[in-house]
Amino acid sequence: SDKMKIRKKRWNIRASEMSKNTLNPIRAIVDGMKITPNPEKPMIALSIGDPTVFGNLPTDDKVLQAMKDAIDSHKYNGYAPSVGYQKSREVVASFYSCPEAPLEAKDVILTSGCSQAIELAINVLCNPGQNILVPCPGFSLYKTLAVSLGIDVKHYNLLPERSWEIDLRHLERLIDEKTACIIVNNPSNPCGSVYSKEHLQDVLAVASRNCIPILADEIYGDMVFPEYTFHSMAPLSRDVPILSCGGLAKRWLVPGWRMGWILIQDRNQAFGPEIREGLVRLSQRILGACTIVQGALESILNNTPQEFYHDTVSFLKSNSEICFSALSSIPGLTPVRPSGAMYLMVGIEIENFPEFENDVEFTERLVTEQSVFCLPATAFEYPNYFRIVVTVPEDMMAEACGRIREFCQEHYKPHRQDTNGLDQ
């Protein structure tokens, strides 16, 4: 390195703008938090959107067997076409096909997780300088991907008082001539909401009036509590072109396997061949999903017992009920009852917790004192809420709620005080 000084040139390697513009708000916020649990209480993480971490929600044995059969067949070690094996695409098509929105293999693109499905969908629909409309609160990947590609993001509001329905007026006001697509996430992360058919029709009417395609993130499709019904968007519209993104991650409880898909729903031919060809071209950049998982897909989709799906959803419902009713009775908190997915949002009456500036401080102290970690909803651009993941074992859920109650009881000071938050 002494020798370097003599040289005219110097090493001067900078990371690209794109890498600097790839921002993950969850990481940014969590990394900035002091997460030091109370050594006297075992940590309970209600923060991780991975249903497998506690071991209480294993995937079905048939799913694992399908993988082993795919390996034993020796048929799935080579390259698949970049959009996936024809047979696997066929299987996904017929699993999701319905009379109002029929699907064939050519309408399915297999991807490396739903994340890549969303990446390809945004990438094919939007140019730098255009904008996309995303839900607020909403899953942060949409913004991460869009911003890194130079695409602007506008947030449309969800209404907690209407079980997180979309504020349709706000949505429509945001549309301008540069709007390339509307992202709708149903069932929702982080809200756990499930939209009615009527509400989805209203959203589709906005898209139709303004001729804006929809990216439907339906990764939690069919993960709805028994008294609700999941409606996929495509069958509800004749004219709005939809890229529906999904995958095995959540419903089959194998997020690590990175198996996702795009369903191209285009009854009105508004996408035309151009979007299809664009998706195929983009899929050739890195190729898609692991061929073993692709090979297992037929059996996974066709042979997983109904009971498995039912048990998962029952557990999620009962756990979210435990959580919702426990938190409902805590002064200072306003949980919103979920109807699907694996999440529940809790409002903090932050003015009644004078010691805390915001949801980040609130959740930080909840860890320090009670060893319970919930994600502050600032990570979803929705301050003064926090998100609870309801996949943890029942007893942990109950214990966590008890600790949250204790925490709130200690810090809740209604009738805004003018003291600057001294301890009691």
Add this chain to the structure above:
Amino acid sequence: SDKMKIRKKRWNIRASEMSKNTLNPIRAIVDGMKITPNPEKPMIALSIGDPTVFGNLPTDDKVLQAMKDAIDSHKYNGYAPSVGYQKSREVVASFYSCPEAPLEAKDVILTSGCSQAIELAINVLCNPGQNILVPCPGFSLYKTLAVSLGIDVKHYNLLPERSWEIDLRHLERLIDEKTACIIVNNPSNPCGSVYSKEHLQDVLAVASRNCIPILADEIYGDMVFPEYTFHSMAPLSRDVPILSCGGLAKRWLVPGWRMGWILIQDRNQAFGPEIREGLVRLSQRILGACTIVQGALESILNNTPQEFYHDTVSFLKSNSEICFSALSSIPGLTPVRPSGAMYLMVGIEIENFPEFENDVEFTERLVTEQSVFCLPATAFEYPNYFRIVVTVPEDMMAEACGRIREFCQEHYKPHRQDTNGLDQ
């Protein structure tokens, strides 16, 4: 659609510029060719860079067992960190670590195939408007990825008469202030060349003098014939920062599994934390490799018997010898002897085949008449050569060479004729 006419707005959805700029030259060329085999001869495809298609090169049973064990452990179904499990990164690090270029887990990023490794590496090192230097002939993905990101590509020549060594003067002349990295592919697709230590040191000297980092595509690392030695670039330089890209696809014969990696080789700290952080951020866009394959990695790397590697390489050598010596004696063809990987390039004395304009026409007619398909090297920006894949079963290899001989005998017309290629 009649109703549409009344509306002010119309559906007008265009595929993005990026999707239009993602061009795959192999597809573009092959799709434009008339590939109609002679119905009287069974087709032999020497075109597909997938060693698994003929079934004669299965992966090792231990590799398959490692996957089944990973499934049975129930430990690898959840999300891994976006750069891969710590343990799996550790395993790759120690597999490739050597005293001159030590590696730790933090230096390894697991990716969805070597393709994603290359994508992340280009993406972190280059901004739009900069350029990268790529080999000619060379693997087409480099250009596909770069162009789609607005990065310029300059081709440096390889010298067939020097077993495809890099034309160092040409390489250095191409460097300008906008050059962000040099891609070196060793062993090479499509050449099957393996560089000597001395040649690699010469290349590194160019990089060092000009302070340009290297992207070393070493996916065929260690796939060299017994009398040659594979030298990874990193141990040969103290100062040049290198992103070495590799994966399971070729050496372990499982390209569909989409398991790749980047080794960050930076003894001189020229990348610094910025490139590492950039790679981590980029990895969070779609997450990386399937967790089952990640979980199997330890056993795959540590328990695959040496015999397996040896048998693969012996087969490739003996098959490429069969091919090379058969084609060497055919007037009008000039095969270049390979020393590794799974390919062999064959020059066409196109002026002595007056019926054919170029390599595309030559290979097209070779299919029509002899049902043998080889990729015209125009797909690698190297006209009037074609590439042969030497992973086909031995008897097919021999049969294919016989048919190529017959084809050439029929069409070879030395001493340039002024007739316009009438049949003899």
